[in-house]
Amino acid sequence: MAGTRALLMLENFIDGKFLPCDSYLDSYDPSTGEVYCRVPDSGKAEVAAAVAAARAAFPGWSAHSPQERSQVLLRLADLLEQSLEEFAVAESRDQGKTITLARTMDIPRSVQNFRFFASSILHHTSQCTQMDHAGCLHYTVREPVGIAGLISPWNLPLYLLTWKIAPAIAAGNTVIAKPSELTSVTAWMLCQLLQKAGVPPGVVNIVFGTGPRVGEALVSHPEVPVISFTGSQPTAERITQLSAPHCKKLSLELGGKNPAIIFEDANLEECVPTTVRSSFANQGEICLCTSRIFVQKSIYSEFLKKFVEATRMWKVGSPADPSASMGALISKAHLEKVRRYVKIARAEGARILCGEGVDRLSLPPGNRAGYFMLPTVITDIKDESRCMKEEIFGPVTCVVPFDSEEEVVKRANSVQYGLAATVWSSNVGRVHRVAKKLQSGLVWTNCWLIRELNLPFGGMKSSGVGREGAKDSYEFFTESKTITIKH
Numbered sequence: 001m002a003g004t005r006a007l008l009m010l011e012n013f014i015d016g017k018f019l020p021c022d023s024y025l026d027s028y029d030p031s032t033g034e035v036y037c038r039v040p041d042s043g044k045a046e047v048a049a050a051v052a053a054a055r056a057a058f059p060g061w062s063a064h065s066p067q068e069r070s071q072v073l074l075r076l077a078d079l080l081e082q083s084l085e086e087f088a089v090a091e092s093r094d095q096g097k098t099i100t101l102a103r104t105m106d107i108p109r110s111v112q113n114f115r116f117f118a119s120s121i122l123h124h125t126s127q128c129t130q131m132d133h134a135g136c137l138h139y140t141v142r143e144p145v146g147i148a149g150l151i152s153p154w155n156l157p158l159y160l161l162t163w164k165i166a167p168a169i170a171a172g173n174t175v176i177a178k179p180s181e182l183t184s185v186t187a188w189m190l191c192q193l194l195q196k197a198g199v200p201p202g203v204v205n206i207v208f209g210t211g212p213r214v215g216e217a218l219v220s221h222p223e224v225p226v227i228s229f230t231g232s233q234p235t236a237e238r239i240t241q242l243s244a245p246h247c248k249k250l251s252l253e254l255g256g257k258n259p260a261i262i263f264e265d266a267n268l269e270e271c272v273p274t275t276v277r278s279s280f281a282n283q284g285e286i287c288l289c290t291s292r293i294f295v296q297k298s299i300y301s302e303f304l305k306k307f308v309e310a311t312r313m314w315k316v317g318s319p320a321d322p323s324a325s326m327g328a329l330i331s332k333a334h335l336e337k338v339r340r341y342v343k344i345a346r347a348e349g350a351r352i353l354c355g356e357g358v359d360r361l362s363l364p365p366g367n368r369a370g371y372f373m374l375p376t377v378i379t380d381i382k383d384e385s386r387c388m389k390e391e392i393f394g395p396v397t398c399v400v401p402f403d404s405e406e407e408v409v410k411r412a413n414s415v416q417y418g419l420a421a422t423v424w425s426s427n428v429g430r431v432h433r434v435a436k437k438l439q440s441g442l443v444w445t446n447c448w449l450i451r452e453l454n455l456p457f458g459g460m461k462s463s464g465v466g467r468e469g470a471k472d473s474y475e476f477f478t479e480s481k482t483i484t485i486k487h
């Protein structure tokens with residue numbers, strides 16, 4: 001329990017006003033295991049109120065010029081940047097990640113999301129073709145779709161929420177956002193900045209609560225024609241079913257089982273630390289994290305030794321500790337789920353080289369009830385194992401050897417997911433060839449998570465439907481109309 005300290009009470013943000021809710025959910029600080037915040041447990045009534053506000057705000061907001069909307073987004077970015085530290089501390093407490101990561105990645109990227117779409121909205125052009133034999137000119141115009149429903153997960157709370165809000169409102173839509181019930185605080189803090197930045201009431205509405213209650217009410221609402229979702233594959237299936245009767249536009253950004261392919265000519269000085277980071281950053285709770293590492297046989301032992309040594313240097317500690325590389329996992333249930341995967345691997349005869357069940361986790365007394373685990377490296381594991389097939393979404397990675405390029409491409413592609421991959425080699429021809437053959441929406445060669453926001457982001461196969469980015473998000477959040485002029 002939270003002891004004598006008052007709990008932080010969040011409120012929904014509808015039509016520019018903070019509104020209390022009839023019932024509330026407990027929200028935990030993952031680094032202590034204590035309830036510290038209460039989140040509205042919204043449902044159909046709150047969604048109906050948000051839809052009414054978004055509907056009323058749409059004509060005015062969509063009639064603004066892109067330049068006017070851009071100015072509002074830029075003010076929002078500036079205000080967020082001025083409060084960066086406050087947001088970083090709040091994100092860390094709510095999610096369990098280190099303050100350092102929130103300060104250097106989550107909040108700066110949220111600022112960048114607003115700045116990026118404030119700029120990119122100014123540069124779209126439409127198409128025009130002529131048909132002289134028929135005396136016709138054809139051109140396209142794009143219009144905002146209407147009210148956008150935005151559902152975001154708990155791993156990168158403000159980062160992914162703003163990645164949806166910014167392009168949606170830049171294009172002239174009004175929005176109803178539903179952050180994860182596990183991490184609602186920075187979304188609520190953002191509402192205070194919306195007012196200051198001059199976002200008109202009703203343009204951005206935020207309803208808090210669980211997926212089955214408020215999430216489904218939003219997805220099922222007939223006046224919300226477009227849904228952008230980031231989260232798990234089973235939830236995406238449910239959203240697809242609920243939105244099917246309304247033929248909604250869907251963008252689904254889902255999970256991954258991302259391979260790292262390390263050839264014998266890789267530069268291990270760069271590859272080892274980057275692959276440790278790609279496996280364990282944000283406690284492994286990023287859909288882009290590496291969870292299957294394929295290493296060419298001739299360097300397998302050398303890589304494994306260096307990789308385990310580097311993983312053991314990755315300190316797990318209080319999120320406020322500047323020397324900690326990893327904080328707490330999101331929840332007790334998630335921690336248990338991740339640990340279960342390690343147990344399954346062990347029962348199948350795999351070897352756990354470091355981390356869970358092998359090394360001792362040392363934490364300050366105040367964090368001992370938190371949801372921490374050590375970064376864990378598994379080897380001697382079959383490709384058919386659940387740990388090599390299913391998304392674990394925690395600090396667990398598997399390392400296995402391979403012989404040939406052809407073999408490793410086949411094995412890398414053998415899972416249901418196709419989100420991100422890394423390829424490590426100094427042979428330029430090989431990196432192009434392998435990148436082309438991988439079934440993956442994103443391939444990073446000799447690096448990881450260097451993002452170019454202009455270009456398409458998203459996955460193949462069960463990793464999702466649609467792409468996000470400057471042009472892709474613009475196309476998703478607008479409808480195209482083709483006009484023919486006979487002259």
Ligand SMILES: NC(=O)C1=CN([C@@H]2O[C@H](COP(=O)(O)OP(=O)(O)OC[C@H]3O[C@@H](n4cnc5c(N)ncnc54)[C@H](O)[C@@H]3O)[C@@H](O)[C@H]2O)C=CC1
Nearest residue numbers: 152153179180210211212215216231232235254255287393
């Ligand atoms: N981007 C990614 O790849 C992510 C993947 N995951 C995966 O999903 C697993 C489960 O995590 P969850 O938090 O349960 O993910 P989730 O997919 O259930 O939650 C994501 C968002 O969807 C909402 N939601 C849940 N059920 C819904 C429904 N029926 N209708 C509308 N919205 C709904 C949630 O409230 C949250 O805002 C994780 O262990 C991880 O494997 C989780 C978060 C992000």
Ligand SMILES: N/C(=C\C=C\C(=O)O)C(=O)O
Nearest residue numbers: 155230253286287288451
């Ligand atoms: N969607 C996720 C990460 C996106 C990162 C980016 O846009 O840079 C995720 O982890 O769910």
